[in-house]
Amino acid sequence: xxxxxxxxxxxxxxxxxxxxxxxxxxxxxxxxxxxxxxxxxxxxxxxxxxxxxxxxxxxxxxxxxxxxxxxxxxxxxxxxxxxxxxxxxxxxxxxxxxxxxxxxxxxxxxxxxxxxxxxxxxxxxxxxxxxxxxxxxxxxxxxxxxxxxxxxxxxxxxxxxxxxxxxxxx
Amino acid sequence: xxxxxxxxxxxxxxxxxxxxxxxxxxxxxxxxxxxxxxxxxxxxxxxxxxxxxxxxxxxxxxxxxxxxxxxxxxxxxxxxxxxxxxxxxxxxxxxxxxxxxxxxxxxxxxxxxxxxxxxxxxxxxxxxxxxxxxxxxxxxxxxxxxxxxxxxxxxxxxxxxxxxxxxxxxxxxxxxxxxxxxxxxxxxxxxxxxxxxxxxxxxxxxxxxxxxxxxxxxxxxxxxxxxxxxxxxxxxxxxxxxxxxxxxxxxxxxxxxxxxxxxxxxxxxxxxxxxxxxxxxxxxxxxxxxxxxxxxxxxxxxxxxxxxxxxxxxxxxxxxxxxxxxxxxxxxxxxxxxxxxxxxxxxxxxxxxxxxxxxxxxxxxxxxxxxxxxxxxxxxxxxxxxxxxxxxxxxxxxxxxxxxxxxxxxx
Amino acid sequence: xxxxxxxxxxxxxxxxxxxxxxxxxxxxxxxxxxxxxxxxxxxxxxxxxxxxxxxxxxxxxxxxxxxxxxxxxxxxxxxxxxxxxxxxxxxxxxxxxxxxxxxxxxxxxxxxxxxxxxxxxxxxxxxxxxxxxxxxxxxxxxxxxxxxxxxxxxxxxxxxxxxxxxxxxxxxx
Ligand SMILES: Nc1nc2c(ncn2[C@@H]2O[C@H](COP(=O)(O)OP(=O)(O)OP(=O)(O)O)[C@@H](O)[C@H]2O)c(=O)[nH]1
Ligand SMILES: [Mg+2]
Numbered sequence: 001x002x003x004x005x006x007x008x009x010x011x012x013x014x015x016x017x018x019x020x021x022x023x024x025x026x027x028x029x030x031x032x033x034x035x036x037x038x039x040x041x042x043x044x045x046x047x048x049x050x051x052x053x054x055x056x057x058x059x060x061x062x063x064x065x066x067x068x069x070x071x072x073x074x075x076x077x078x079x080x081x082x083x084x085x086x087x088x089x090x091x092x093x094x095x096x097x098x099x100x101x102x103x104x105x106x107x108x109x110x111x112x113x114x115x116x117x118x119x120x121x122x123x124x125x126x127x128x129x130x131x132x133x134x135x136x137x138x139x140x141x142x143x144x145x146x147x148x149x150x151x152x153x154x155x156x157x158x159x160x161x162x163x164x165x166x167x168x169x170x
Numbered sequence: 171x172x173x174x175x176x177x178x179x180x181x182x183x184x185x186x187x188x189x190x191x192x193x194x195x196x197x198x199x200x201x202x203x204x205x206x207x208x209x210x211x212x213x214x215x216x217x218x219x220x221x222x223x224x225x226x227x228x229x230x231x232x233x234x235x236x237x238x239x240x241x242x243x244x245x246x247x248x249x250x251x252x253x254x255x256x257x258x259x260x261x262x263x264x265x266x267x268x269x270x271x272x273x274x275x276x277x278x279x280x281x282x283x284x285x286x287x288x289x290x291x292x293x294x295x296x297x298x299x300x301x302x303x304x305x306x307x308x309x310x311x312x313x314x315x316x317x318x319x320x321x322x323x324x325x326x327x328x329x330x331x332x333x334x335x336x337x338x339x340x341x342x343x344x345x346x347x348x349x350x351x352x353x354x355x356x357x358x359x360x361x362x363x364x365x366x367x368x369x370x371x372x373x374x375x376x377x378x379x380x381x382x383x384x385x386x387x388x389x390x391x392x393x394x395x396x397x398x399x400x401x402x403x404x405x406x407x408x409x410x411x412x413x414x415x416x417x418x419x420x421x422x423x424x425x426x427x428x429x430x431x432x433x434x435x436x437x438x439x440x441x442x443x444x445x446x447x448x449x450x451x452x453x454x455x456x457x458x459x460x461x462x463x464x465x466x467x468x469x470x471x472x473x474x475x476x477x478x479x480x481x482x483x484x485x486x487x488x489x490x491x492x493x494x495x496x497x498x499x500x501x502x503x504x505x506x507x508x509x510x511x512x513x514x515x516x517x518x519x520x521x522x523x524x525x526x527x528x529x530x531x532x533x534x535x536x537x538x539x540x541x542x543x544x545x546x547x548x549x550x551x552x553x554x555x556x557x558x559x560x561x562x563x564x565x566x567x568x569x570x571x572x573x574x575x576x577x578x579x580x581x
Numbered sequence: 582x583x584x585x586x587x588x589x590x591x592x593x594x595x596x597x598x599x600x601x602x603x604x605x606x607x608x609x610x611x612x613x614x615x616x617x618x619x620x621x622x623x624x625x626x627x628x629x630x631x632x633x634x635x636x637x638x639x640x641x642x643x644x645x646x647x648x649x650x651x652x653x654x655x656x657x658x659x660x661x662x663x664x665x666x667x668x669x670x671x672x673x674x675x676x677x678x679x680x681x682x683x684x685x686x687x688x689x690x691x692x693x694x695x696x697x698x699x700x701x702x703x704x705x706x707x708x709x710x711x712x713x714x715x716x717x718x719x720x721x722x723x724x725x726x727x728x729x730x731x732x733x734x735x736x737x738x739x740x741x742x743x744x745x746x747x748x749x750x751x752x753x754x
Contacts, residue, residue, distance in 0.1 A: 054222050061215035080202035081212065088219040095223055099230035106238030113239065148199050172684045173745060182676045184752050189711045190672055193703025309609040318611075333613055353646040354613030361646065423591055423610050424698060429725060432608065439605055543646060 005147075009074040012144055016082055017070045019137055023089070024063025026130045030056025044126035045133065055092055059131065062088040079144060086138040092131040100124060204425055208319045217320055220313065228300045232379055235296035244276045244288045252283060266460045278509045286456040289380065289505045290449055295441075297379020301343050302440045303433075310428035314339065319422060328404035330360055337364055338400075341372040344444055345533040348372070349540055358548075359413030363404065365537055366556045369529040370563055371400040376448060376501035381521060384508040388518050396525055399567045407559065447532045448499065455498035459491055459506070468494070482565070484572045485520045486512050496524045498531055515575040523568050528560065583631045583658050584623075584737065587651065587682065588666035589675055590614075590637030593694040596724035597666060598634035601734070606634055613637065616647040618654055625737065633658070639674065641681045655682070662740050664733070666692045669699035669706055669721070679715075680745070688740035689717045692733050696721040714751045716743045 003011075026047075033040055034053025040046065047056075065085035069078040104123035107115050115123075173181065206212040258264045259271055269281030276288035308314045314336060321335040333354060341348030345368060352364045373381070373396065381389050462468040468491055472479075476487040488510045496503035503524045507517060529537065541552030584601075586594045590612030598606055602621030607614055619634045635654050636647040643649040655663070663682050667675030672693075683689050693699075693706060712719040718736040722729035 051222065051226070054218070058215070058219045058222060061218070065212070065215070076197065076199045076202045077205070080199060080206050083199070083203060084206060084212065084216055088216065091219050091223040095226040095230070099226065099233075102230050102234035102238070106234065107242075109242075113242070145199065152196065152198050173680070178677060178680055181680065181749065181752070182673050185676060185711070185714055186673055188714065188752070189707045191705040191707075193705060196703065306609075309611065312610040314609075315611040333611070336611060336613065350616060351613070353616040353650075356645050421591070421612055423612070426610055432725075435605060436607055436609075439607065 005074075008147065009144075012082075012140070013070050013073040015140060016066050016073070019134075020063050020066025020070070020085070022063075023059050023066060023085070023134060026134070027056050027059030027061070027063050030130070031060060032056075041127055044128060045130055046127035047130065049129065055129070055131065058088050058092060059134075062086075076148060079148060082141050083145060086141040089131055089134050089138045092129075093135040096129055096132060200425060204316075204422075207313070208316050208422065210320065210323070213316070213320045217317060220308075220317075224304050224308075227304055228297070228378075229382060231300035231303075232293075232296040232382060236293050236379075236383065240288075240292035240296070241276075244284075244292050245274070248288075249273070249276055249279060249284055252281075256283075262464055265464065266457060269460075277505055280456065280460065280506070280509070282453055282456045282460075285505060286452045286502065289502055290445075290452045293380050293383055293505070294376040294448065294501050295445075297382070298343070298375045298441055298444055299437070301375040301378070302437050305339065305343060306433050306436050306440075307428055310426065310432060312423050312425045315422050324401075328363075328401060329408035330355075330364060330404065334360065334364055338368055338372060341368040341374065342378065343375045343440070344447065345369055345372065345374050345529060346447055346536050347440075347443075349533060349536045352540065357413055359411050361540070362551060362555065363407050363411065365540055365552070366559050367400055367404055367407070369533050369537060369556070370526055370560055371396045371403070373525045374500065374530075376444075376499070377504055377525065380501045380504045384504055385514075385518055385521055388514075388521075392518060392522055392525070395522060395571065399526070399563065403559065403563055403567070448501075451498045451531060452502050455495045455502045458498065459495045462494065463491065482569055482572075483519060483523060484575070485516050485523070486510060489520045489523075492520070492524060493527060496527050496530070500524055500527075500530055513580075515580050519568075519571050519575070522571050523564070526560075526564050526568055583633065583661035585633050585635055585655065585658060585661045585663045586666060587635045587655065587663055587678065588637060588694075589639055589668065589671070589678060592637065592666050592668040592671075592675065593722075593724040594637065594666050595634055597664070597692065597694065597722070597730065597733075598632060600724060600727055600730050602632050613647065616650070618650060623734075625734065633661075638678065640678060641685070655685070655687075661687070662690065662737055663687045664690050664692060664737065666694050666722075668695045669693045670695060670702055670704055672704075672706060680748075683715070683717070683743055683748075684745050686742050688742050690733065690737055690740045691715070691717060691719045692729070693719060693721045694724050696729065697723045697726070715748055716751065 029040070030047050030052055033047050034056050039048030039052070041048070062085040065081045065088070069081040069085070072078050073082075100123060104120050105115060107113055108119070111119070207216055252268050253259075253271055256264055256268045264271070265281070267282045269279035269284050273279035273284070276284045276292070279285050308317075315333070317339070318333050318335045322331060325331060325334050336354075337348045337351040340351050348368055349365050352361045355361045355364055373393075378389070381392065385392070459468070462471075471494070472487040472490040475490055479485050479487050479489060489507060492503040492506040492510070495506055504521055507520050507524065512520070528534070537552050537556060538549060541549040586598055588594050591610070591614070593608070595606045595608040595615050598604065598619070598621060599608065601623045604619065604621035606619045615634060615636045618636065621632050621634070622629045623632050624630075633654060635651045638648040638651040641652050641655070643652050665675070665679040665682060667679065679689060679691055691711070693708060699706065706721075708719045708721050718739050720729050720733045720736060722733055724730070
């Protein structure tokens with residue numbers, strides 16, 4: 001079955017509404033924990049560590065962006081908010097992964113120059129912060145960027161083929 | 171023949187009419203994103219996320235090199251080896267170059283080849299590289315001018331507009347190029363204000379890097395405190411100084427994808443020029459402080475300033491050594507502070523003092539050079555005006571932090 | 582002979598300077614990157630010519646120190662060819678400075694830089710026509726990829742002073 005454009009955006013709308021609500025909830029929870037100086041662990045997920053309050057605040061904004069973009073979702077102004085909400089999640093998750101990688105390599109204060117294999121693997125074990133779990137779900141926005149950009153390109157091609165008396169060639 | 175301004179614009183209108191055709195204006199996703207990054211309601215949350223990214227990147231990158239490898243290299247290999255092979259243990263030459271023969275880490279050794287080299291290469295180099303890497307990406311994508319637009323509303327209150335935030339951000343790398351960058355500001359008043367404020371309040375990348383090492387839990391607090399000082403004193407200076415602060419229109423360039431070659435080239439150029447400024451002064455700083463210590467001058471100075479240091483700021487008199495070193499390099503001064511025995515609030519206070527304190531020589535020389543553009547009057551404005559502001563700031567803002575500790579009940 | 586690279590802020594002067602001379606000055610995506618001038622050298626017809634990267638300015642009536650530097654350099658180098666770099670998406674304000682320089686009697690070559698962005702924004706400039714109207718060489722360029730730079734260089738020697746009245750006449754005729 002081939003989906004038409006409206007349906008694709010309808011699906012995106014529902015999807016990002018749910019994602020937005022989840023992100024917003026996590027953001028508020030992290031902020032509350034951050035303010036009270038507590039932490040929380042649930043299976044393989046933890047809300048703790050440095051800058052918890054800030055991370056919560058950013059997720060709170062990201063969630064708000066998602067939720068405010070679902071009205072008129074196919075409008076690019078709205079989509080831009082979805083994109084930036086996802087970028088905000090990528091920043092948090094990306095930085096966490098980046099620092100996890102960097103921390104896994106050296107041997108630590110007592111060890112040798114480089115980490116042992118066990119130590120290396122251990123630094124990637126659970127629990128993880130929520131943004132890492134949110135990361136894959138936020139990637140769907142890439143699909144919509146592609147969708148919109150390919151349309152823009154098609155419009156652009158139509159226009160360029162018109163003889164508009166263009167200037168000197170480079 | 172020359173045209174008047176109006177004739178010239180008339181001519182341009184006619185030319186443009188003949189040679190330019192605008193196609194249908196298509197508003198794209200790219201433009202929509204560009205828009206929401208400058209509108210305050212959406213732009214400020216995004217800016218917070220970007221700054222969070224900056225902060226974490228800086229910590230992770232610098233930590234990887236410094237704590238992961240360089241501390242080990244310097245403390246476990248370089249220091250013991252030097253202490254072993256350097257001739258004349260106990261002599262003054264040994265003291266200057268290697269420092270304390272009993273030290274087991276490079277922070278406390280205090281020698282030219284130990285502390286100074288460790289500070290310059292072990293701590294500051296990774297910090298500077300991390301800082302500039304991120305900054306260059308912000309610059310080349312075009313995010314920086316958008317940040318300027320966002321901060322504009324706040325800077326307005328202190329009579330600085332538009333791209334004033336760019337020298338501020340640049341000075342987080344090094345104050346020297348930041349002072350040069352003030353030339354893009356409109357009036358002499360704005361240039362003077364900005365140059366003085368950033369020389370006093372904004373810690374450079376080298377100093378930031380070392381602060382992460384020495385007071386890891388308090389860097390954020392110190393930054394906020396300094397930033398608050400920036401605005402409070404900016405507000406006061408704006409009222410006190412004569413002159414105008416005209417409005418200007420901000421021109422925001424489009425977003426671009428950074429080009430890898432440009433990024434690496436700029437990184438290399440900046441790190442290189444940073445080191446040309448930094449290395450000689452770090453080495454010189456240790457030599458001078460060590461000589462002053464050996465001749466007993468430092469002890470005398472410490473006793474002389476004891477009432478001020480202990481009485482007003484509440485820090486131990488031994489901080490006089492780092493304060494002298496701060497004339498040359500602030501990163502070095504902070505490193506030396508960490509080797510003095512004191513409580514955490516005292517350490518934070520003295521780090522703040524070192525930051526506020528007299529700008530490092532390189533910045534100072536650059537300030538004088540900027541003043542020279544305005545002739546003798548300019549130089550004396552930069553020299554005495556700057557000095558006056560500096561003294562006021564140290565006493566008030568440096569004293570206030572002690573009050574904060576007392577109120578918090580920790581000192 | 583000297584070559585001065587002049588233009589509004591953030592139009593790509595430093596980028597072109599780096600292309601021409603292989604020298605290294607900082608180029609960044611915000612106005613006011615270059616606040617002091619930098620000299621470099623390029624080969625032109627088996628000769629080393631001096632090229633100066635001038636800070637960006639909107640007009641010859643300076644508004645800040647960086648612009649003062651720009652005007653001072655122009656006045657001090659009477660014997661130079663000015664390569665006037667214009668952001669193709671902001672042609673009008675670039676032309677303002679270019680006309681001022683032409684009026685001062687300098688030989689000028691115009692580089693319509695950021696040609697790629699202009700295209701993206703569907704701004705079409707007829708470079709040939711602009712060249713006929715102004716009577717100075719006009720070359721579209723993309724400094725970051727190097728497109729048009731070679732042509733720009735090859736046309737520097739065609740530059741000669743133009744009387745502004747001729748431009749006015751060209752427009753009417
Ligand atoms: N897409 C595109 N980008 C360009 C072009 N030329 C320059 N740039 C980019 O535009 C930005 C500004 O270039 P600079 O060379 O720093 O501009 P400048 O004229 O020297 O600016 P100031 O020194 O501030 O007056 C940089 O990020 C360049 O990489 C071009 O032709 N196309
Ligand atoms: Mg430049």
